[in-house]
Amino acid sequence: MNKMMQNNIQEFLDFLNRINKDIIQRNGDQETREMRNHLMELINYLTQCTTSNKFNLERFQAICVLCREKLLTLIAGGYVWDSEMERGEILKKFDSYTLHIALPNLESEQRLALERVEAMAAKFEENRDSFTRRADLVNAYKKGVFIDLNTIPAWLRNYCGLKFKNLDQMATHGFWDGYFHKLLRADLDLSSYPSEDPDWKKLAECVHEAAELIRSIAAKAGYTIDSPKLFEPIDRTRDDVEYQMPEGFTGRYSQPPYVPEFRNHVHALADAGKRNFGVSVAAFGVSKGEQRIRPTRFVGMNPGEWSV
Numbered sequence: 001m002n003k004m005m006q007n008n009i010q011e012f013l014d015f016l017n018r019i020n021k022d023i024i025q026r027n028g029d030q031e032t033r034e035m036r037n038h039l040m041e042l043i044n045y046l047t048q049c050t051t052s053n054k055f056n057l058e059r060f061q062a063i064c065v066l067c068r069e070k071l072l073t074l075i076a077g078g079y080v081w082d083s084e085m086e087r088g089e090i091l092k093k094f095d096s097y098t099l100h101i102a103l104p105n106l107e108s109e110q111r112l113a114l115e116r117v118e119a120m121a122a123k124f125e126e127n128r129d130s131f132t133r134r135a136d137l138v139n140a141y142k143k144g145v146f147i148d149l150n151t152i153p154a155w156l157r158n159y160c161g162l163k164f165k166n167l168d169q170m171a172t173h174g175f176w177d178g179y180f181h182k183l184l185r186a187d188l189d190l191s192s193y194p195s196e197d198p199d200w201k202k203l204a205e206c207v208h209e210a211a212e213l214i215r216s217i218a219a220k221a222g223y224t225i226d227s228p229k230l231f232e233p234i235d236r237t238r239d240d241v242e243y244q245m246p247e248g249f250t251g252r253y254s255q256p257p258y259v260p261e262f263r264n265h266v267h268a269l270a271d272a273g274k275r276n277f278g279v280s281v282a283a284f285g286v287s288k289g290e291q292r293i294r295p296t297r298f299v300g301m302n303p304g305e306w307s308v
Contacts, residue, residue, distance in 0.1 A: 001053050005104065009046050009055075012097040016043050019090070031077065035070040042067050057105040064098045068158060095157055109167050109220060113160045113213065120209050121153035127206055130199035136248070137203065140259050144246025147182040149203065152210045155179070160217075171221035175293070180214050181283045184225070187211035188281055192230040195261045218286075226285030226296045230278045231269060240295045242282055243302040249280070250305050266301060270308040277301050 001009075020039050023032050042063045049055050071094060103111060124131075131138055131150055142148050159170060159179075174180035190204035218225055234241055250266075251258035266279055278298040285296035 127202040130202040140248030168221040
């Protein structure tokens, strides 16, 4: 290991020891005890690295993923950190330290992906007020599609830098666990539904950058992703279709809160006589070479859901 790597590890160790000190000062529940166990494993491993001058990326990634998951659980559960450990910054610091250590050891394609994520994260931060003002949109995806638009950069940073050792693993798992489909769905929706709201457009730009990164990762790993279009007729004998859309999108029974852009556009199309058209995509068609892995699954317009 070079001097910079050693310094990065030592800074991370100092940070981890502060977290550990905060946790052991309390009796804690099962979650905090499990967090401490993972912390000690990471601390012991990094200490071993500094003495042996050897570093194994895959082991580091595996331990960090477990630590991060427990850290997220504690934060979500309202764990109160002491004054030195600011609750809102702790995850950012953890990600920053792990990234600086992992980055020099990653394959070149992953390093490039992470550089794009960092640029993307800055853009998300610049437009944070737009995410706040369009809480209706953010909440609709969080509750109905199970993706938090606010945390896309953090998720991609962790995904690109910690969980996997190459692009093929990243793409395979991204489609398997569903996150790629959710992100691509948000991108398609935001780019397809019309809106004059500047905040909508800023969100759409941020999400589109993330989706383009996903498509780039998939393409380099040999995957081809379908490019479906919304508002076109669906052939139920040919297309894979479902007819369930979350209330936050449809404004079912005209009960707010809902996203007006979705409801207004679907109602306008229905008023013009259109029926049985695609209003979203639940999963994107994916192929690898000659193998068709899955078809595109449309969400069709259900008049009862949209109250038309």
